[in-house]
Amino acid sequence: MPELPEVEVLARHLRPALRGRTVRGVRVNRAKILQPTSEREFKRALIGTKFKTLSRRGKYLLFDFQTAKKTVTVLGHLGMTGRMFIADKSEPLPKHAAVVLELDRGNFVFEDTRYFGRMTLDLAAVEKLGPEPWDEKFTAEIFRRELKRSRQPIKVKLLDQSLIAGVGNIYASEALFHARISPKLAANKLTLAQTEKLLRCVREVLAEAIDCGSTIPLNFSGGKKTDGLFYFGRAAGALDFYEERLLVYDRNGRPCVKCGTAVRRIVQAARSTFFCGRCQKV
DNA sequence: CACCATGTTCCTTG
DNA sequence: CCAAGGAACATGGT
Numbered sequence: 001m002p003e004l005p006e007v008e009v010l011a012r013h014l015r016p017a018l019r020g021r022t023v024r025g026v027r028v029n030r031a032k033i034l035q036p037t038s039e040r041e042f043k044r045a046l047i048g049t050k051f052k053t054l055s056r057r058g059k060y061l062l063f064d065f066q067t068a069k070k071t072v073t074v075l076g077h078l079g080m081t082g083r084m085f086i087a088d089k090s091e092p093l094p095k096h097a098a099v100v101l102e103l104d105r106g107n108f109v110f111e112d113t114r115y116f117g118r119m120t121l122d123l124a125a126v127e128k129l130g131p132e133p134w135d136e137k138f139t140a141e142i143f144r145r146e147l148k149r150s151r152q153p154i155k156v157k158l159l160d161q162s163l164i165a166g167v168g169n170i171y172a173s174e175a176l177f178h179a180r181i182s183p184k185l186a187a188n189k190l191t192l193a194q195t196e197k198l199l200r201c202v203r204e205v206l207a208e209a210i211d212c213g214s215t216i217p218l219n220f221s222g223g224k225k226t227d228g229l230f231y232f233g234r235a236a237g238a239l240d241f242y243e244e245r246l247l248v249y250d251r252n253g254r255p256c257v258k259c260g261t262a263v264r265r266i267v268q269a270a271r272s273t274f275f276c277g278r279c280q281k282v
Numbered sequence: 283c284a285c286c287a288t289g290t291t292c293c294t295t296g
Numbered sequence: 297c298c299a300a301g302g303a304a305c306a307t308g309g310t
Contacts, residue, residue, distance in 0.1 A: 002288050032305095059289080080289055081307080096307080114306050116289060125290085152300070161290085168288055249288095270302065272286085 002059055002078035004133070004166025005209035010084060011056045017086045018051040018108070023065060025102035030115055033098040037121040045072045045121060046101065058129045058165030075123050079116030085109055129165040133203050138164070140196040147187040147195065154190060155183035156269045158202070167202060170249045171209065173274045175202040177248045182280045183266070183273045212245060248274040 026043045028034065034042050049065035049072055056062070061076035061084075076084065086106045087093075093100060094111045099119045101108035110119050118125075131138035146163055147154070157163055158172040167175070176183050178201040181194055190198070247257050252265035256276040266273050 006288075077289080079305095080287070082289095112306095113308065114287090114289095116305065118290095150299075156300090159289090170288060269300085271289095 002080065002082065003168035003171050003206075003209075004056075004059055005171070005206050005213055007059050007061060007078065007166075008056050008210050009213035010078075011054055011061060014061075014084060014086070015054050018054065018063075018103075021051045021103040021105065021108075023047055023049050023051075023101050024104055027100040027102065028098075029100075030096075030098040030112075032115055033110070033112065033117060033119050035118075035120065035122075042119075042121060046074070057126050058132070058161055059168070060126055060129075062123075062126070072121070073123060075118060075120050075125065076110070077118040077125070079112055079114060079118070081114045082110065082112040082117035084111075128162055130161060130163045132165055133167070133199075133206055138199075140192065140199050143199050144190065144192055144195040147190055150187040152187055153183055153268050154181060154185050154187050154198070155273050157187045159269070159271070164202070166206065169271050170246065171202070171205050173249045174246060175205045177275060177280060178205055180279055180281075182282055183268065183275050185282060208245065248276060250274065 023046050026046050028039045028042065031039045046065060049067050052064040052066045052071065054061060054063050059077060063074040063076060065072045065074065078084070085108075086103075087109050089102075089107055091107075093107075093109060096113045096115070097109050097111045098115060098117070099110040110117070143164070147157060150157055155172050155176060158167045158175065159169065173183065175198065179194070179198045181190070181198055248263050251263045251274060253262050255261070256263055256279060259276065259278050261276055261278040263274055264277055266275075
């Protein structure tokens, strides 16, 4: 479930659920998820600590746990299929529960079928991130200056987390559609006006997704497939609510909502891109 | 069997 | 040194 909006919504749900909780024990079913932190190191650092705060940076979650002496920060990333939720201790763990924090009340479960996610004490990844989309210092001028250095298609650059943090494959296509810019346009060819518009659209698309997700009472504790997958309504077979919000993503061959032309799917940097060849000319 | 999937990192090539 | 492309990671859905 992982792009910036989903991670932000998850953080908002987890924060109150973790408030005041203490870590009594830690279970690791997939040590790979912790690397480069070792299982022993991870357990020793966390057992006995108390949850303090949770923040988001790009698609990463930063959990602060506290002992009398110091703060321990855990970096979480959902990869492609990761989910995090608080479950009653009586509930059976899902098949791919990678890490479980046994709390004084309930379990914090990190489940990830493909195990691409992370739960680690190594914070190096966040230091490589570019600015948050809403960072006021991240102006269109600065954005454009960075884009000038690359001839890669703009869609591919939007996925570069060191350029701007949090945009993923779905919202990259969506933002470009909103901005009426072709995903194939070379990054260094964007005009300042286009760059301004794109930055505005990235912000709008992400903000809208956060709003939308935040209004939904996610049930993270259940085993249902749809839990937490709020933007994947179609694949999860539910919520047409979402379907309407994604205007091009995963809509290959279906009519563009603005002009009726069939939405196209192309492959860029080994990832699907969806766009309208008529609305997104340049 | 084939192909697809919300992400990141590492390796190679130029 | 950098940019760019592709494979790898691991599992499941269609």
